Amino acid sequence: MARLLDVTDFGVLPDRPGTDAAPAVRAALRAARADAGPVTLRFPPGDYHLWPDAAHRRELYVSNTTGDDPRHRDKSIGLLVEAAADLVISGEGARLVLHGLQTTFAVIDSRRIRVEGLEFDHAVPTVVDATVVDVGVEAGRAYRLLRVPAATLFSVEGTSVRWHGETLGSGALAWSGLDALEYTQIHDPVAGRTWRGPNPLFERVHAIRRVGERDLRIDYEHAEEPADRGLVYAMRQTTRDHPGGLVLDSSDVTLSRVRFRYLHGFGVVGQNSRDVTVEECEFVTPPGTGRHSAGFADFLQFSGCSGLVSVRDCLFDGPHDDPINVHGCYLRVTAQPDDRTLALEYPHAETAGFPQFSPGDQVEVVDRATLQVIATTTVVSVRQPSGRDHDLPLRTMAVTVEDALPSGLAGRAAVENATRTPAVRIVGNVFRNVPTRGVLVTTRRPIEIAGNRFERTGMAGVYVSCDAAEWWESGPVRDLTIRDNDFIEPGGPAIFLDPRNAVREQPVHSGVTVQANHFVLDDVPALDARSTSGIHFHDNTIVHLGKQTSDVVLRSCPEADIDTGAAL
Structure with missing residues (x-):
């Protein structure tokens, strides 16, 4: 049986706007972590105000934020779970109000963590x-x-x-x-x-x-x-100085029935973590406040994760970028000291400083122009940044691998960790008031996108990229099923398969099934794809509003099986 702790036993009461709850919350989390058995930490209903002055501060480097900019090394964290196990943080009716610039919560170096029922907001949103x-x-x-x-x-x-x-x-x-x-x-x-x-x-x-x-x-x-x-x-402003939330180097983490009224910085980031679930959560501003922006950028971003990423029965309303993005990271090959060693670098200014490899990981070396595999091998050793300090260079690393590699890789090749790639399940969610895409996903493991509703996204509803030139977000897709979704008046192709390969003779993606979806379109296709083999498009319903364009657009897509049926 789990031991029950109450945050009010540590010196704070709810609904005290002039009181900083951060010291008491820190004490409660220390006590929960010190307990050997399962623990439930409860927040009674009411508002708890968290100021950055007494908040946890950690030097952290997070994907798609500020890279190695020394001005933003340290993150203030409202609710920090660190080196913990078998912990439930429960707070139905409790609202954590953050002041200043802070990360709402972080789960670091932990396992079997569940956060349920809490509401997070910022006293003064930065939008x-x-x-x-x-x-x-x-x-x-x-x-x-x-x-x-x-x-x-x-x-x-x-x-x-x-x-x-x-x-x-x-x-x-x-x-x-x-x-x-x-x-x-x-x-x-x-x-x-x-x-x-x-x-x-x-x-x-x-x-x-x-x-x-x-x-x-x-x-x-x-x-x-x-x-x-x-x-x-x-x-x-445009500086992503904090992640909105963070799940880092952790496993079996669940966010359940959490209401995110505002996320400053770069959304909830899952980084180098395994088996992360987001269920029945709301990403939307409080009703009746005149606020419409619930996030400074993305809502959910998963980088270098493994196991299963599951997002189900959530509402995504009002981000400033993509609601969900799941990807790996390409590192540019800058030098090749010998046939088993590669010098690598983070090329994008917003991503740097955290580790990418462990001994035993399988890696793929790809040609940047074609995104085709040059070699597959296993990591033997690596010298890389830790993600927690700046003792080593933050933008570069050196990897030694098991097998001899071809020469001439510097400048023309990129490397992806094929081990740190998750299966993905995105089911039963609603996406609305989105200026960009609804879901971005690039991973080689099975992907299911089913039973979702995409309402008037500014761009594609589902976007599958993979590039080693701009954002360096990696991952060839091998098994993607998109079924039983509603795509309502997207601003771009409802489904966009768009690997960023400059040379397109060989497909990058494969194994994509688009089945039993309902499309309502105005001058955009249901599916726009290139460099993807084995597309199956069947049993979909397409309704055209206004100007009609081609339902399916294919470029360099061999072995496609397309049945558009009768458009309505």
Whole structure:
């Protein structure tokens, strides 16, 4: 029987907004970790405020964040589970409110961990959702009236607006930026669409004034009435200084019925972990707050994982990038000291500093232009960064392998760890208000994408890439089943198989089945594929709205078995 601990026994009570719960939460987690048997740590219902001043801080390097930038080595973590086993953190009705820039939770070096029922939010989200509530022309000048959520902090500075975070214990602002910040996406609540686009709010400004607590009136140097009444401009900076959540070097981790109201940084990242389950979770802003952006970037990202990645019965609503991305990592070959040693590097600026290999791992060496396998071998030894410090170079590593390799690999080849590749099951989820793709997945093990609903994604509903030139996200697909899904008015091909090989004579992907899906399309295909062999497309229903285009587009796709049936 599991021992039950209550977080309030460690010196904190819920619903005390002026009290930092971080010290008590740290003490409760220490006690839970020290217990030899199964433990349940309970958060009673109510709000718990976590400030970064007393938070755990760890030097960590996380995929797709800030790479080896020394300014962002240390991460503040609201809820840290570290070197623990057989722990359940339960909190139905409990809300953890993070202040400043923090990772909501991290599970590190742990096994058999379950987080259930909690709600995570940020007191001041780092995305500004500004709704155009009124437009017009007065005295020869156009104007907009903007409304921002109560959680958004700002001040007017002449003809600019400064958006900012809270004042920390040090006296500094957690973050700040002017006007349109660095990135904007636009949300149309009526049409249920979100897209990336230009931001006209702060162009040719004549005057800005505050109107009440939440409204801003912007007058312009022109008389053309704006045509964007009702649209929401979601503005943010672009530095992913924290992962929103983290599962690192851990196994058998489950997130169940967790509500993520806002994730700062780069979503929940599963990195070098095994058997991760996300079930019945919500990634969506609190209702009635005027907020529409639930994430600064992706919602879920899995990098270099193994075992099974399972995501089921979740709601994904309002990210600033892809809701789900599962991939490996290609490392560029920069030198070949001998026929069994390769010098490798992380080429992308946002990914560096963490280990990629262990002795005994199987690796594939591929040609970067064709993405075809040059050699397969086994790791004997490796010198690489640890992911926890900067004692070794963060961008480079050296791998010694079991078998002799062909010469001339430097510059033209990349290496993937074929052992750290998961099976994937994405079932019964809803994707809405997405500016990009719904699901990105590149892994050689079995993939099932079934029973999901993709509503008006800005790009493809399902995207299968693999590239050794841009994001360096690796993985040839060998067994992918996409069935019983609803693809409703995607902004790009509903399913896009798009390996980024410059030379396309030989297929990169294979074994793709698209069956019994329902497509509602307007001028985009149901399936657009290239360099993929053995595609089976059967028993799908296709409804066309407006302009009709080809249902299936194939390029360099041998042995395809296509039956589009009768389009409606």
